Amino acid sequence: MVNSSKTHEPLLVARGVTRLFGTAYALSDASIAxxxxxxxxxxxxxxxxKSTLSRIVCGHLRPSSGEILFKGAPLIAGSARDALRSGIAxxxxxxSLAPDMSVLENIFLPSYAMPGRLSFSQLRHKAQAILSELGxxxxxxxxxxxxxxSAAQRQLVEIAKALALNAxxxxxxxxxxxxxxxxxxxxxxxxxxxxxSGKALAFVSHRLEEVFAITDxxxxxxxxxxxxxxxxxxxxxxxxxxxxxxGRDIGNVYRKASSLAASNEQPVxxxxxxxxASPIVRNVSFMVRKGEILGLGGLVGAGRTESAEAxxxxxxxNGGRILVGGKEIPPKxxxxxxxxxxxxxxxxxxxxxxxxxxTVGENLxxxxxxxxxxxxxxxxxxxxxxxxxxxxxxxxxDRMEANLLHFSGGMQQKVIxxxxxxxxxxxxxxDEPTKGVDIGTRQAIYELLREVAExxxxxxxxxxxxxxxxxxxxxxxxxxxxxxxADLPASLLSxxxxxxxxxxxxxxxxxxxxxxxxxxxxxxxxxxxxxxxDRFVCLAVADGARSTPMGLAAGHVYxxxxxxxxxxxxxxxxxxxxxxxxxxxxxxxxxxxxGHDLGWIGLTLPPGSKLPKAETLSARMAGLFDxxxxxxxxx
Amino acid sequence: MxxxxxxxxxxxxxxxxxxxxxxxxxxxxxxxxxxxPYFFTERNVFNILDQSVVLGIVAVGMTLVILTxxxxxxxxxxxxxxxxxxxxxxxxxSIPLAIALAIGCGALIGLFSGVLIAVFGLAPFVVTLGVxxxxxxxxxxxxxxxSISGLPMGLQNIVYTTLLGIPTNVIFLLALYVATWAWLTYxxxxxxxxxxxxxxxxxxxxxxxxxxYSIFPYVACGALSATAMTFSxxxxxxxxxxxxxxxxxxxxxxxxxxxxSLYGGRGTIFGTLMGVLIMVMIRNGLNLLGVSPFWQGTxxxxxxxxxxxxxxxxxxxxxxx
Numbered sequence: 001m002v003n004s005s006k007t008h009e010p011l012l013v014a015r016g017v018t019r020l021f022g023t024a025y026a027l028s029d030a031s032i033a034x035x036x037x038x039x040x041x042x043x044x045x046x047x048x049x050k051s052t053l054s055r056i057v058c059g060h061l062r063p064s065s066g067e068i069l070f071k072g073a074p075l076i077a078g079s080a081r082d083a084l085r086s087g088i089a090x091x092x093x094x095x096s097l098a099p100d101m102s103v104l105e106n107i108f109l110p111s112y113a114m115p116g117r118l119s120f121s122q123l124r125h126k127a128q129a130i131l132s133e134l135g136x137x138x139x140x141x142x143x144x145x146x147x148x149x150s151a152a153q154r155q156l157v158e159i160a161k162a163l164a165l166n167a168x169x170x171x172x173x174x175x176x177x178x179x180x181x182x183x184x185x186x187x188x189x190x191x192x193x194x195x196x197s198g199k200a201l202a203f204v205s206h207r208l209e210e211v212f213a214i215t216d217x218x219x220x221x222x223x224x225x226x227x228x229x230x231x232x233x234x235x236x237x238x239x240x241x242x243x244x245x246x247g248r249d250i251g252n253v254y255r256k257a258s259s260l261a262a263s264n265e266q267p268v269x270x271x272x273x274x275x276x277a278s279p280i281v282r283n284v285s286f287m288v289r290k291g292e293i294l295g296l297g298g299l300v301g302a303g304r305t306e307s308a309e310a311x312x313x314x315x316x317x318n319g320g321r322i323l324v325g326g327k328e329i330p331p332k333x334x335x336x337x338x339x340x341x342x343x344x345x346x347x348x349x350x351x352x353x354x355x356x357x358x359t360v361g362e363n364l365x366x367x368x369x370x371x372x373x374x375x376x377x378x379x380x381x382x383x384x385x386x387x388x389x390x391x392x393x394x395x396x397x398d399r400m401e402a403n404l405l406h407f408s409g410g411m412q413q414k415v416i417x418x419x420x421x422x423x424x425x426x427x428x429x430x431d432e433p434t435k436g437v438d439i440g441t442r443q444a445i446y447e448l449l450r451e452v453a454e455x456x457x458x459x460x461x462x463x464x465x466x467x468x469x470x471x472x473x474x475x476x477x478x479x480x481x482x483x484x485x486a487d488l489p490a491s492l493l494s495x496x497x498x499x500x501x502x503x504x505x506x507x508x509x510x511x512x513x514x515x516x517x518x519x520x521x522x523x524x525x526x527x528x529x530x531x532x533x534d535r536f537v538c539l540a541v542a543d544g545a546r547s548t549p550m551g552l553a554a555g556h557v558y559x560x561x562x563x564x565x566x567x568x569x570x571x572x573x574x575x576x577x578x579x580x581x582x583x584x585x586x587x588x589x590x591x592x593x594x595g596h597d598l599g600w601i602g603l604t605l606p607p608g609s610k611l612p613k614a615e616t617l618s619a620r621m622a623g624l625f626d627x628x629x630x631x632x633x634x635x
Numbered sequence: 636m637x638x639x640x641x642x643x644x645x646x647x648x649x650x651x652x653x654x655x656x657x658x659x660x661x662x663x664x665x666x667x668x669x670x671x672p673y674f675f676t677e678r679n680v681f682n683i684l685d686q687s688v689v690l691g692i693v694a695v696g697m698t699l700v701i702l703t704x705x706x707x708x709x710x711x712x713x714x715x716x717x718x719x720x721x722x723x724x725x726x727x728x729s730i731p732l733a734i735a736l737a738i739g740c741g742a743l744i745g746l747f748s749g750v751l752i753a754v755f756g757l758a759p760f761v762v763t764l765g766v767x768x769x770x771x772x773x774x775x776x777x778x779x780x781x782s783i784s785g786l787p788m789g790l791q792n793i794v795y796t797t798l799l800g801i802p803t804n805v806i807f808l809l810a811l812y813v814a815t816w817a818w819l820t821y822x823x824x825x826x827x828x829x830x831x832x833x834x835x836x837x838x839x840x841x842x843x844x845x846x847x848y849s850i851f852p853y854v855a856c857g858a859l860s861a862t863a864m865t866f867s868x869x870x871x872x873x874x875x876x877x878x879x880x881x882x883x884x885x886x887x888x889x890x891x892x893x894x895x896s897l898y899g900g901r902g903t904i905f906g907t908l909m910g911v912l913i914m915v916m917i918r919n920g921l922n923l924l925g926v927s928p929f930w931q932g933t934x935x936x937x938x939x940x941x942x943x944x945x946x947x948x949x950x951x952x953x954x955x956x
Contacts, residue, residue, distance in 0.1 A: 314840060338842040346840055353840070357833035357900035358826075366830065369823055370842025377823055419841070 010035045011169055011200040012057065012075075012088075017066030019052055019224075026052040027063070027224040034169060034200040039191060041215035041233065042204045045245050045410075045438035048221040050204045054171045057202075058090040059083030070169075084110050089167035091159050091175045099147035103127075106146050107160045130160045134186055152179055152300030152464075159187065170194065171202040174436060176210055179300065179464065188214050206438060208238050209467065220244040246440050266290040268326070269458035270311075270342070270427040275320035277310035282482035284320070288427065288458045293449060295473030295490065296462040298502045303482040304462045305347050308429050312344045313337045325426055338371050343425035345416055347432050347462075353416045354404055360415060361400035364390075367419045382422055389418045393448070410441030417445065421452060428452070429460040434468060446472055466495045478502050478555070486555030488537075493557070497530045497537045500599060501555065511590075512540040514621070515601070519544025522612065524605035527552055528590065531600055534560045536569050539599065548583065548606050565604055572600075574614040582607030588617040652894035652946060653906035659942060660913050667920040674923055681802070683912070683919050685870075688804045689714075690885050691911045692863035695815050696856030697886040698907045702819075703852050704832040704899025705752060705759035709744070710860045710886055712770030714879030717741045717861035719774050722783040722874035730789050738861040744770065745857025749850035763853075767883070774876040784873035794869040804866050816904045824848060832899025888939055889914050894946075913942070 010033040019027040027049045034040050044050045055061040057068065059080045068075040070086060090096075097106045104120075107127050111118060124142060131140055134156055140149075146157060155175060162170055172191070176184045191214060195201055205211055211218060212233060218241065220228040228244045271287040281303045288294040296304045309315040310331075311322050317331040329340040337344075346352035355363055364386060365379050372378025390397055393414045404412055413433065420428055430449070434442045449472065453459050463469050469476055470490045478486040478501045486501050493501075515526040523545040530537040536559075541552045550564045560569035568577035568585035578584040585604040601621060605611055668675035693710050700707045721737035728736065744766060751762045796803045819825035827848040830838035839845045860879070868874055893910030895902025917938055921931045 312840070333842075334840050335842040335844070344840065346837075351834070352836050355830050355833045355837050355900075357829060362826070366837070366841040366843075369826060372823065375822055375824075377821060377826055 009072075011071060013067075013069045014053070014057060015067045015069075017053065017056060017068065018064045019049075019056060019061065020064045025224050027056070029225050030066075030221060031226045031229060032057075032202070032219045033230055034202055036168075036198050036200050037195060038216045039195050039201040039203055039214055040230070041211040041218035042202050042221070043208075043211060043218055043241060043245055044221035045440055048245070048438075049224040050221055051173055052224075053221065054090060054173045054202070054204060055092075057083075057169075058088050058171060060090070081113050084113070084165060084167070087165075087168035089162040089165040089170045091162045091170065091172045097146045097154060097157060097161075100145055102143050102145055103140060103149070103157055104142040106157055107164050109161065110165055126164065127160065130163050131156075133163070133190055134160060134183075150301050150305075152183070155179060156183070163190070167199070169200045169202075171204070173204045174206065175203075176205060176207065183300075184210065206436065206442075207465065208241060208439070211241070212236075212238070222247060242439060245438075266292065269324070270460070271321075271323040272307075272311060273321045273323075275307055275310055275322070276318045277306055277315050278318050280306040280482055281310055284479060284482070284484050286477040286484055286487060288460055290426070290458050291453050291456050292475065293453050293459045293461060293473045295469035295476040296460055296479060297466060297469050297476050297498055298479035300464055302479045302502065304479050305431055306482075307479065308344060308431055308460070308462060309346075311337070312342060312429065314344075314346075335370060338367065338423070338425070341426035342429065343367065343420035343423060343427070344429040345413075345420060345431060345433055347435070349409070349412055349416060349436075353419075354412060356403070356405050358404070359401050360395075360404045360407070363404050364400075364415055364419050364422065367423050371423050385422055385424075386418075389421060393418055393444070408438075410437045413437050413445065414441065417448065421448075425457065427458040427460065429462070431462045432464065433461060434463070434465070466498045470495065470498070488555075488557050492535055492537070494532065497532070500530060500539055501537070511601075512542065515540055515542035516544075518542070518601075518603055518617075518620075522603060522605065522609075524603055524609065525550050525552070526601070526603045528601050529599055531560070531569055531572050534570070536560050536563060537599075550604060565602075568602065568604070574618070576611055576614065584609075584611055586611045586614055586617055588614045588621060590621055651903075653903050653909060655946060656893060656906060656909040656913065656942075660909050660916065663913060663916055663920075667916065667923070671920065671923040674920065679919070679923075681805075683915055684805045684808075685802065686919065687911050687915045688808050689863045689867050690882070690889060690915065691808045691908070692811060692859050692866070693856075693882055693886045694889045694907050694911050695811055695904065696852070696859035697883075697890050698815075698893075698895060698902060698904055699828060699852035700759070700856050701887070701890050701895050701897060702828050702832045702899060702902055703849055704835075704897075705849075705852065706763065706887065706897070707745075707748065707853060707856045708760065708763040708883050709748065709766035709770055710856060711879040711882035711884075712767045712774065713741055713744050713857050714860040714864040714867075714882055715876060716744075716770045716774040716777070718864040718868055718874040718878045719778040719783065719876055721861070721865060721868060722786060723777070725786055725790065730787060734865050737865065738858050741861030742854050742858040745854040746850065748857070749853030752853065753846055753849035771876075774878075778874070778876045780876065782873050782875040786868065786872050786874075790869045791872065792869075794866060804869075807866075812904055812908050819904055824851070828852065829900055832901075834900070885914060888935075892939060892942055 012034045015031045017027055017030045018025070030049060030053050032040070032042065032053065042050050042053065052061065056063045059075070059082055070088070075083070075086070098109065101109070104124060104127050107130070108118070108123050111123070127142055140153060140156065146154060149157065159175055175187060179187065191201055191203070203211065203215055215233045217230045218228070218233055218236065219226060219230060220241065222245060266289040268287050269290045273285045275281055275284040284303065284307045286294070296307070298304050306315060310317045313332055313334045313336055322329050324340040324342060327340065329342070330336050355366060358366070365377070368379065368382050369377050372381065395411070395414060395418070404415060407415070417430070417433065433445055437445065449459050449461070461469065461473060470493055473490050476488055476490050476493060476498065477484055478498065480502055511528050515528060518526040519542050525544070526542045527538060528540040530539065535557055537557050538552050538554055540554050552558070552563070560566055563569060565579055565583070565585045567579050568587055571577050574588050576584055576586045583604055583606050585602050587600050587602045590598040590601050601617065603611065603617065664675070673679055693714065697707060697710060717737045717740050720740050721733060724733035724736050748762050748766050751757045752759050794802060794804050798806055819828065827838065827843045827845065830843055831845050831848055835845055864879060867878065889910035890902065890907050891897065891910070892913055893902065893906030893908070895906065914935070917935055918931065921934055926934060
């Protein structure tokens with residue numbers, strides 16, 4: 001171990017940092033200390049100055065006043081290049097990638113600023129190594145241009161870029177915003193490794209669970225000022241943190257909706273069958289009723305966003321039917337979808353929603369103008385509704401003429417959601433509605449969505465935040481590799497089961513093959529699933545010779561006592577259980593090499609057959625994790 | 636602690652670039668009237684307005700194109716070609732029919748560029764560069780490399796008739812600006828043009844007809860080039876295949892001086908009008924001062940750059956990093 005007094009000497013200290021934009025203070029008296037062997041969380045509501053402070057520390061911005069010491073010496077701020085050379089790297093929130101350059105070139109873009117010759121073959125090896133650490137070596141080709149990547153993939157490139165610098169201090173500014181839980185896990189592994197190797201890390205995030213999972217200390221900003229510095233995470237509760245962030249208490253953000261009593265009798269608002277939009281969306285089907293909040297879950301890149309875009313007419317459809325209120329909508333353009341009663345808050349706020357040269361007011365009325373038929377702008381028709389929405393959402397009425405980009409991310413998102421609520425669609429699709437939005441605004445958005453759903457709007461929420469899906473939605477449809485694979489009430493799901501359901505089919509396929517292998521040898525029915533309390537989530541199933549049908553199907557949840565094998569599932573013990581009708585089941589727990597619980601594998605045989613021992617099953621299952629290709633299953 | 640963005644006491648308009656360009660135009664006029672006593676005479680003022688007509692009309696079309704984030708380099712040669720076409724048509728048809736056909740011809744050329752740009756996704760710069768070359772070459776071929784004169788005298792009526800003492804071409808110009816301003820500010824189509832230039836994807840997702848309004852500005856630009864040439868022909872009563880040469884540069888300069896962003900989404904028709912007046916006043920002033928035509932290009936170029944530089948320095952502080 002390194003000399004302990006040395007490790008607690010902060011690597012970087014910022015004191016009394018102030019930064020003005022025009023006449024507005026983005027930071028006033030902010031301070032932070034970052035130590036080696038530590039991950040420090042940097043928290044604050046939107047507009048609190050987290051990103052500004054990060055960018056100042058990394059030399060992207062010059063502070064108006066204040067002192068920054070790095071390794072004991074004043075940092076020559078205002079030059080990103082100097083900061084890079086002295087060993088500070090930033091994983092930026094708004095992507096700092098060059099869209100027309102390849103993934104490889106982007107990862108090593110900072111090297112272009114260094115003297116000396118570059119060896120591309122060497123860089124290629126290095127990039128490959130970094131990406132495989134991130135678990136994306138075979139999913140992210142190095143030679144593809146960055147502009148063709150999805151938001152999550154870009155974020156991974158951004159992270160790889162910072163890792164490639166091998167810096168002493170790495171600041172992660174909302175690195176997880178568009179990552180799936182599996183990718184977040186991997187990132188946290190890497191961060192933990194960096195920390196153990198003596199680096200200092202700062203982690204900016206809106207997701208408090210993540211902050212509690214990974215950080216050692218937290219520093220909290222409010223309105224540009226540090227209100228709590230270096231508090232040990234271990235001694236904090238979420239409520240403490242939120243109180244510091246917003247200066248008051250906020251209750252549980254996921255207040256469960258009083259689910260509409262007879263929701264199954266409500267008419268279907270949107271029905272999607274066999275949607276195909278190559279290459280990503282292969283077969284997506286789901287429906288949502290009036291007054292229901294439906295979650296569309298899955299990993300980034302699984303085809304959720306693409307499905308929504310195809311439904312809305314933003315993406316070419318190759319097949320499938322889309323019925324809004326029973327009427328089919330032509331796959332022509334968004335205007336047809338809007339007039340049929342659809343609305344969509346697209347994923348990328350800046351690129352797909354905001355018209356930067358228009359005022360807040362005009363942005364608010366944009367969809368109304370599109371829907372309205374006629375020569376004029378169509379604003380007057382909905383002035384009263386607009387006024388109601390503005391006061392309902394707490395938007396500042398005196399700044400309707402201002403530039404929307406001058407508002408915080410949360411406020412921008414409210415305006416964009418209001419844009420669609422204004423035209424009163426029958427179905428509103430929201431793609432990552434709380435991405436980069438502070439917790440106070442998130443709560444307001446959840447409440448608003450519940451309110452409009454109670455009034456009869458059908459709401460479809462796409463989110464990578466599984467906690468959000470389960471907390472907000474009544475039902476969750478899981479999309480994986482372009483197929484809908486499950487459609488379950490949220491009350492039957494947990495974040496773990498959702499994560500496993502959403503896993504790429506390529507990894508689930510290995511387990512399915514294993515099941516087929518089992519039944520080929522023993523006959524009967526083999527299954528893979530999660531058992532928790534009295535529920536059984538079936539993830540894969542295979543029937544062999546001599547099987548009596550058990551009525552299990554992948555992607556469905558069953559109550560254990562209603563299945564054909566209640567004793568086995570309720571017992572939840574490795575070993576053999578025999579049911580009253582004589583059929584018997586052997587169960588064995590499945591876990592990956594890191595000991596992560598992946599559920600159970602079972603084999604059920606009709607009465608009188610000879611079952612293998614649970615140990616035999618476990619031994620064969622261990623083979624599942626032998627080849628490196630199984631990396632992907634490490635959920 | 637947070638400062639608010641509100642401007643007290645100052646009406647919003649005064650903080651805009653167009654307003655500063657209006658100021659520049661006034662200052663320029665004052666300077667020129669001190670230097671040359673002839674500058675501020677009624678005759679010269681009408682002269683300036685008269686000289687503004689051709690550039691002013693073309694600049695309206697150019698404003699629409701630039702607002703969508705495009706550029707039209709072909710306006711000069713389209714004007715030249717449609718001038719020749721109009722001169723030939725006037726020998727066969729009545730004046731109104733000939734004018735309508737010539738403007739239709741300009742619109743068709745614009746449609747050609749617009750479709751290539753908006754439907755096939757070609758770069759506006761390259762497409763209109765090609766159309767520029769074709770237009771000028773066709774102008775020479777159709778005209779047989781010579782200027783066409785002997786146009787019907789009735790054509791002069793569209794210039795030399797006056798209404799309340801104001802020539803009709805000036806009235807047309809002002810009416811065009813007022814109509815375009817109203818359309819750009821209050822109509823769905825006009826706002827769509829801004830939205831297309833500002834964020835095409837968001838405009839499309841909001842249900843706006845982005846395809847139509849990506850093509851339309853080029854059609855308007857072509858038609859307005861032909862219209863401008865009609866007024867020009869009525870004044871000089873002959874069509875030359877070199878007519879409208881370098882008009883595109885003056886038009887782009889006027890629009891940019893007027894505060895429009897070449898990236899699209901930003902700019903106003905009032906700003907363009909100021910840009911046109913500034914351009915014409917400078918040229919008029921230089922002529923009055925007897926500056927050699929060969930030096931005029933240098934002078935105009937320097938004044939344009941200085942104006943934009945001053946504007947940037949004024950707004951430097953309020954820009955966000």
